[in-house]
Amino acid sequence: xxxxxxxxxxxxxxxxLAALSLxxxxxxxxxQSNLVFFFTPSQVGAGxxxxxxxxxxxxxxxxxxxxxxxxTVAFIVTDSLKEVPVTYTGILPDLFREGKGVVAQGQxxxxxxxxxxxxxxKHDENYMPPEAQHALDQAEIEKTGKTxx
Amino acid sequence: MIPExxxxxxxxxxxVAAVLGILSLVGGQTGRADWIALARPGAQVLWLLTGFSxxxxxxxxxxxDFSVLYVSQHSNxxxxxxxxxxxxxxxxxGSLLLWLLMLCSWMMAVSIFSRQLPDAMVARVLGVLxxxxxxxxxxxxxxxxxFVRLSDIPADGRDLNPLLQDPGLVFHPPMLYMGYVGLAxxxxxxIAALLNGRLDxxxxxxxxxxxxxxxxxxxxxxxxxSWWAYYELGWGGWWFWDPVxxxxxxxxxxxxxxxxxxxxxxKRGLFRSWTIMLSLIAFSLSxxxxxxxxxxxxxxxxxxATDPKRGVFILLxxxxxxxxxxxxxxxxxxxxxxxxxxxxxxxxxxxxxxxxLLTTAAAAVLLGTLYPLFIDALNLGKLSVGPPYFNSVFAPxxxxxxxxxxxGSYARWKNDTVANLSQKLRPVAIVSVLLGxxxxxxxxxxxxxxxMGLTLSIWIVLASAVQIYRQLKDTANWKSTPISYWGMHMAxxxxxxxxxxxxxxxxxxxxxxxxxxxxxxxxxxGYTFRLTGISQVPGPNYTADRGNVELIKGDKVLRVLHPxxxxxxSSTMPMTEAAIDSGPTRDVYVSLGERLEGDGxxxxxxxxxxxxxxxxxxxxxxxxxxxxxxxxxxxxYRKKVAAKLNLNEVKGAVA
Numbered sequence: 001x002x003x004x005x006x007x008x009x010x011x012x013x014x015x016x017l018a019a020l021s022l023x024x025x026x027x028x029x030x031x032q033s034n035l036v037f038f039f040t041p042s043q044v045g046a047g048x049x050x051x052x053x054x055x056x057x058x059x060x061x062x063x064x065x066x067x068x069x070x071x072t073v074a075f076i077v078t079d080s081l082k083e084v085p086v087t088y089t090g091i092l093p094d095l096f097r098e099g100k101g102v103v104a105q106g107q108x109x110x111x112x113x114x115x116x117x118x119x120x121x122k123h124d125e126n127y128m129p130p131e132a133q134h135a136l137d138q139a140e141i142e143k144t145g146k147t148x149x
Numbered sequence: 150m151i152p153e154x155x156x157x158x159x160x161x162x163x164x165v166a167a168v169l170g171i172l173s174l175v176g177g178q179t180g181r182a183d184w185i186a187l188a189r190p191g192a193q194v195l196w197l198l199t200g201f202s203x204x205x206x207x208x209x210x211x212x213x214d215f216s217v218l219y220v221s222q223h224s225n226x227x228x229x230x231x232x233x234x235x236x237x238x239x240x241x242x243g244s245l246l247l248w249l250l251m252l253c254s255w256m257m258a259v260s261i262f263s264r265q266l267p268d269a270m271v272a273r274v275l276g277v278l279x280x281x282x283x284x285x286x287x288x289x290x291x292x293x294x295x296f297v298r299l300s301d302i303p304a305d306g307r308d309l310n311p312l313l314q315d316p317g318l319v320f321h322p323p324m325l326y327m328g329y330v331g332l333a334x335x336x337x338x339x340i341a342a343l344l345n346g347r348l349d350x351x352x353x354x355x356x357x358x359x360x361x362x363x364x365x366x367x368x369x370x371x372x373x374x375s376w377w378a379y380y381e382l383g384w385g386g387w388w389f390w391d392p393v394x395x396x397x398x399x400x401x402x403x404x405x406x407x408x409x410x411x412x413x414x415x416k417r418g419l420f421r422s423w424t425i426m427l428s429l430i431a432f433s434l435s436x437x438x439x440x441x442x443x444x445x446x447x448x449x450x451x452x453x454a455t456d457p458k459r460g461v462f463i464l465l466x467x468x469x470x471x472x473x474x475x476x477x478x479x480x481x482x483x484x485x486x487x488x489x490x491x492x493x494x495x496x497x498x499x500x501x502x503x504x505x506l507l508t509t510a511a512a513a514v515l516l517g518t519l520y521p522l523f524i525d526a527l528n529l530g531k532l533s534v535g536p537p538y539f540n541s542v543f544a545p546x547x548x549x550x551x552x553x554x555x556x557g558s559y560a561r562w563k564n565d566t567v568a569n570l571s572q573k574l575r576p577v578a579i580v581s582v583l584l585g586x587x588x589x590x591x592x593x594x595x596x597x598x599x600x601m602g603l604t605l606s607i608w609i610v611l612a613s614a615v616q617i618y619r620q621l622k623d624t625a626n627w628k629s630t631p632i633s634y635w636g637m638h639m640a641x642x643x644x645x646x647x648x649x650x651x652x653x654x655x656x657x658x659x660x661x662x663x664x665x666x667x668x669x670x671x672x673x674x675g676y677t678f679r680l681t682g683i684s685q686v687p688g689p690n691y692t693a694d695r696g697n698v699e700l701i702k703g704d705k706v707l708r709v710l711h712p713x714x715x716x717x718x719s720s721t722m723p724m725t726e727a728a729i730d731s732g733p734t735r736d737v738y739v740s741l742g743e744r745l746e747g748d749g750x751x752x753x754x755x756x757x758x759x760x761x762x763x764x765x766x767x768x769x770x771x772x773x774x775x776x777x778x779x780x781x782x783x784x785x786y787r788k789k790v791a792a793k794l795n796l797n798e799v800k801g802a803v804a
Binding site: 008012015019023026027034035036056068070089092094131134 | 490491493501502505506509510512513516517520530531532533534535537538541542545546662663664722723724725740742743745746754755756
């Protein structure tokens with residue numbers, strides 16, 4: 001069943017389109033459910049963050065807010081305007097420190113407490129997680145009354 | 150003085166590369182023999198200059214010359230010698246210099262191992278590569294000069310990031326860069342073919358070993374990186390779908406497609422435009438990867454704003470390379486296209502299907518990697534695309550690849566039949582489904598995903614084993630079988646081994662975070678860990694809290710593991726150093742977390758893991774690399790090509 005070049009090309013194009021649409025289907029499906037949005041503590045405070053959906057919140061770990069109970073750690077993430085209480089069970093990254101930048105990923109409960117499934121602090125002591133920096137910048141802009149643009 | 154000489158060598162390399170690029174390209178096009186003759190020695194001079202410049206930077210690191218800004222940012226007088234050398238590529242500027250050196254080394258290799266190629270072709274290839282070198286030289290000299298001096302000489306350097314102070318970093322980046330940059334060779338061959346309009350089986354035969362060689366380096370580089378992340382980051386993961394990892398994985402996916410598409414072009418003279426396209430994409434992605442990783446754009450797209458020169462240059466360079474090559478492709482690919490015919494059921498079809506799937510997978514990964522950057526750049530908010538996206542997209546796309554891979558290696562070129570294939574493969578299919586579904590019962594709770602992963606692995610291994618057996622038994626003179634044939638099977642078995650590792654780790658890994666005081670035990674995966682003590686241990690440039698953890702199976706203490714928590718003097722930055730007991734069917738892994746304030750007794754947070762078959766992941770990668778090596782070592786690539794070799798001859802071969 002040797003195919004004529006024209007038929008072969010058609011078959012190829014059809015095959016490629018089928019593969020692409022299948023892939024597009026997977027991608028869109030996965031995209032929908034796996035985009036993790038970032039919110040600043042101020043946005044969380046203003047009620048902009050969703051409940052029962054995983055998102056990230058970032059800022060500074062408030063000085064003196066870290067409390068440990070066995071492996072569960074409670075701390076406050078702040079952008080100097082608003083604060084979000086966070087709990088996390090497990091081992092924190094090496095660079096988690098009071099007064100340093102942090103990004104937590106997890107869900108917000110109805111009680112306004114954020115339960116983190118992951119805490120990210122990066123591999124360099126001078127490095128500020130970009131999202132945490134963004135939260136601080138936004139708060140700074142808010143305070144000084146400037147607009148972003 | 151030495152840094153200035155290094156800088157000078159780099160400056161000198163610029164006109165050399167520019168002249169080499171222009172003269173050999175023009176010479177190749179017009180056939181001026183004297184200009185063509187310049188290509189090989191020119192490439193060698195360029196290699197000497199960049200190599201010398203690289204040595205100068207290394208010397209500055211070795212002698213702790215903190216008057217050089219780059220050295221002071223990435224080294225420290227306490228840094229052990231080995232890491233002082235590897236710190237050369239610990240930052241942006243040095244990595245670019247390493248990149249350039251790799252490029253020139255590949256050029257050097259082409260200039261030496263190209264005696265079987267027509268001189269005009271070599272000139273074009275080296276010309277294209279020299280122009281790429283010009284781009285990188287300009288980028289370095291204008292925006293990222295590693296030799297910049299400080300007027301205020303600091304007493305000591307800021308130190309290399311402790312994470313990078315590891316033997317893994319000594320080998321991982323150079324290997325990866327070899328792979329990245331190596332893709333410039335098939336790229337240059339493609340441009341050369343587009344320029345002269347001649348793209349035949351001989352062209353594919355010249356290009357193939359280079360494409361495979363860079364693919365090998367990429368494979369090893371990625372495996373080393375994954376292994377490094379596993380033991381060094383301290384948290385037991387081996388792949389995070391981190392943008393940096395994706396940046397290396399994208400060219401790998403596309404170059405995997407490329408080496409298979411090249412096979413079709415060589416054997417059958419088909420898929421020429423597609424092969425060319427893949428080689429252009431593969432190199433573009435490796436350029437993109439280099440810049441993504443090293444420009445700081447990943448940590449923040451606004452990193453460009455802090456150094457707009459770099460950003461603009463990168464965009465310009467990418468535009469010229471990608472845009473230029475695509476325009477050339479559009480203009481000239483009509484000339485190289487040639488029709489041959491093959492039926493729907495044939496090796497060509499299966500190779501094509503897998504090619505399309507691999508590129509689709511690459512596109513999906515690219516989307517997930519770049520999407521957050523675009524959204525951020527457009528000020529539409531901040532978001533991230535996590536591992537679940539990549540897993541749920543990548544696995545369904547790659548599953549058919551594993552399935553078709555076997556059928557492709559069984560199918561005949563040009564024309565085969567379903568009946569024939571199913572007759573040959575039915576026993577293999579039945580056995581692999583049975584074994585694949587039964588095997589998880591031995592390992593733990595049955596799961597469909599594990600069964601599928603194992604079935605596919607067994608499918609690949611069995612099918613290869615049957616073919617190898619037949620080849621040995623039925624072929625009158627099996628010694629005449631080209632080594633590339635064995636290489637293919639070796640690489641395919643490597644894939645299967647890797648898939649076994651991934652499947653078993655995903656399916657059966659266990660992990661526990663616990664609080665332990667001295668004398669406490671914790672059980673994971675049939676092993677018991679007992680913390681027997683923690684002591685302070687000095688290191689060359691750090692002090693460590695070192696735990697003594699007994700690994701117990703039954704009543705027997707197998708060995709004592711020593712996880713560490715290091716604090717580096719220069720940065721007071723803590724670092725978790727995991728202790729791993731590695732075995733053929735499992736790793737057990739323990740890392741020491743922070744000290745917890747207990748009720749009087751000191752306690753530590755500890756993380757323990759049981760990772761079944763995890764070493765198979767990297768072992769598989771090395772088998773793939775060995776297979777690639779065997780394929781590239783095939784005699785036919787070294788034969789002097791007869792002047793009259795053309796497509797018709799190759800068409801006859803059915804191999």
